[in-house]
Amino acid sequence: MxxxxxxxxxxxxxxxxxxxxxxxxxxxxxxxxxxxxxxxxxxxxxxxxxxxxxxxxxxxxxxxxxxxxxxxxxxxxxxxxxxxxxxxxxxxxxxxxxxxxxxxxxxxxxxxxxxxxxxxxxxxxxxxxxxxxxxxxxxxxxxxxxxxxxxxxxxxxxxxxxxxxxxxxxxxxxxxxxxxxxxxxxxxxxxxxxxxxxxxxxxxxxTLAYGYLAAHQASGSWPQPGRELLTGGSPRYQIYPTSDGRHIACAALEQRFWERLCHLVELDEPLREDRGRETAVIEALTARFAERPAAYWEDLFEGEDVCTAVVATWEEAVANGLVRTDxxxxxxxxxxxxxxxxxxxxxxxxxxxxxxxxxxxxxxxxxxxxxxx
Incomplete structure (x- = not known):
């Protein structure tokens, strides 16, 4: 052509x-x-x-x-x-x-x-x-x-x-x-x-491991499985189960997104400062998200800047226009x-x-x- x-x-x-x-x-x-x-x-x-x-x-x-x-x-x-x-x-x-x-x-x-x-x-x-x-x-x-x-x-x-x-x-x-x-x-x-x-x-x-390599060059440490910011160590970047067997993908890294998310899910005030108490906050959010089905959380986050969403099935991703099959x-x-x-x-x-x-x-x-x- x-x-x-x-x-x-x-x-x-x-x-x-x-x-x-x-x-x-x-x-x-x-x-x-x-x-x-x-x-x-x-x-x-x-x-x-x-x-x-x-x-x-x-x-x-x-x-x-x-x-x-x-x-x-x-x-x-x-x-x-x-x-x-x-x-x-x-x-x-x-x-x-x-x-x-x-x-x-x-x-x-x-x-x-x-x-x-x-x-x-x-x-x-x-x-x-x-x-x-x-x-x-x-x-x-x-x-x-x-x-x-x-x-x-x-x-x-x-x-x-x-x-x-x-x-x-x-x-x-x-x-x-x-x-x-x-x-x-x-x-x-x-x-x-x-x-x-x-x-x-x-x-x-x-190239995909740029963050781990940068951290090593600066600190001498290597990533610990499941304990880094993006691998499960932070409540702000985590996957949480819902009451109906679905999952919530949370990526509320920036402070403004995190504060809005905490407000919407009514997380206890003392837990909103997560630095140094990541495990306790993860446990609290795990319990909170497990109280309701995925549809409830999806409706709650609609129109909100929280960088958090229900993990979609392929059918849902197609229906939402995010996967093209036609x-x-x-x-x-x-x-x-x-x-x-x-x-x-x-x-x-x-x-x-x-x-x-x-x-x-x-x-x-x-x-x-x-x-x-």
């Missing part, structure tokens, strides 16, 4: 599952032309997930709409050379192998740079290109566990809890990849020199058929063009001619 920020940019996507494909989806939505290489047979493992939408999974459909996909056996020298030729035409190459794998296949940065000196080559890995963990297998939960982030919030037994989403994949992988690819494209415009971007999902989680961006299976609304894009509308219906790719045989011809 012409006229968009990345119109004319060719992207060769060698990645699988979530971090890389979501990154190249964002590039595609800004106008880039994305060609995806998948393994022969089943293709990207994401295609096999449930539920299905057409011949592939709904997950695959929303992450790969508008791309083209071709099967290649990268261990076959002839097919590998064909993929290398595609890389020679690309402005951006994204790969998600463990360190050293792309080099052994003959598709590492050195091989690609030899045929495309100005290429932006992005490697997304779990632990970075070197170090004792570089070759280890992992997934989002593994990276969160080893980064230290998973352990900072604990339940009443002291055990960490499962995260609400795949934070390492998206916040540590996808977003840093997109940001660095865009910066690298700008640098290539200025210098003509290619760039090898290394995106370590585990290391990039340090957007105009849609996806269809290859060959046509019924479309479904797809992932709401974080790319600003002015930078990605009109909303439209696109097909997710069938897996085709790698052609002899260039798909970018």
């Amino acid at each position: 012409t006229g968009l920020p990345l119109s004319g940019v060719k992207v060769l996507d060698l990645s699988t599952l979530l971090p890389g494909p979501l990154a190249t989806l964002m590039l595609a939505e800004a106008g880039a032309d994305v060609v995806k290489i998948e393994r022969c047979g089943p293709g990207d493992e994401m295609r096999t997930y449930e539920p299905k939408f057409g011949g592939a999974s709904a997950n695959y459909a929303v992450l790969n709409r508008g791309k083209r996909a071709y099967a290649a056996d990268l261990k076959d020298p002839q097919q590998r050379d064909r993929v290398l030729a595609l890389a020679g035409e690309a402005d951006v190459v994204v790969e998600q192998f463990r360190p050293g794998v792309a080099d052994r296949l003959g598709l590492g940065y050195g091989a690609v740079r030899a045929v495309a000196p100005a290429v932006v080559y992005c490697s997304i890995t779990g632990y970075g290109p070197d170090g004792p963990l570089a070759g280890r297998a992992g997934h989002d939960l593994t990276y969160l566990a080893q980064s230290g982030l998973l352990g900072v919030v604990a339940d009443k037994t002291g055990a960490p809890t499962l995260p609400v989403t795949v934070l390492a994949d998206i916040a540590g992988g996808t977003y840093p990849a997109v940001v660095n690819i865009l910066l690298a494209l700008r640098q290539v415009e200025r210098t003509g020199e290619g760039v090898h971007i290394q995106v370590s999902m585990t290391h990039n989680l340090q 957007g105009s961006d849609r996806v269809t299976p290859p060959g046509g058929g019924e479309s479904i609304p797809t992932l709401a894009s974080p790319i600003e509308t002015a930078l990605r063009g009109a909303e439209r219906t696109l097909t997710y790719p069938a897996l085709h045989t790698l052609p002899d001619e260039s798909p970018w011809a």
Whole structure:
């Protein structure tokens, strides 16, 4: 699609599952032309997930709409050379192998740079290109566990809890990849020199831990599970159960929000100064919120600046307009058929063009001619 920020940019996507494909989806939505290489047979493992939408999974459909996909056996020298030729035409190459794998296949940065000196080559890995963990297998939960982030919030037994989403994949992988690819494209415009971007999902989680790192640098202390301001140690930032089994999410950190909240819930005056008596205040608010059902508290907080809300179900979030399931961006299976609304894009509308219906790719045989011809 012409006229968009990345119109004319060719992207060769060698990645699988979530971090890389979501990154190249964002590039595609800004106008880039994305060609995806998948393994022969089943293709990207994401295609096999449930539920299905057409011949592939709904997950695959929303992450790969508008791309083209071709099967290649990268261990076959002839097919590998064909993929290398595609890389020679690309402005951006994204790969998600463990360190050293792309080099052994003959598709590492050195091989690609030899045929495309100005290429932006992005490697997304779990632990970075070197170090004792570089070759280890992992997934989002593994990276969160080893980064230290998973352990900072604990339940009443002291055990960490499962995260609400795949934070390492998206916040540590996808977003840093997109940001660095865009910066690298700008640098290539200025210098003509290619760039090898290394995106370590585990290391990039340090950005999410900025407060813990800052506190350590200033005081020498490390976060204690469930005892920090944002991890359960403060009554102002806490989750409280209601009488009907629902929950209240309280984030009344600033004094004016805290004072208004205390007034509305009629917290005893002596407890409103919570510094140094956090445990007692948490216990008092726990008892107070447990006296009434969620609907009572929701009505009480309506129109009030208290940064406190009932924890919504997905159905409630959709009804409130905070989750879109009926957007105009849609996806269809290859060959046509019924479309479904797809992932709401974080790319600003002015930078990605009109909303439209696109097909997710069938897996085709790698052609002899260039798909970018």
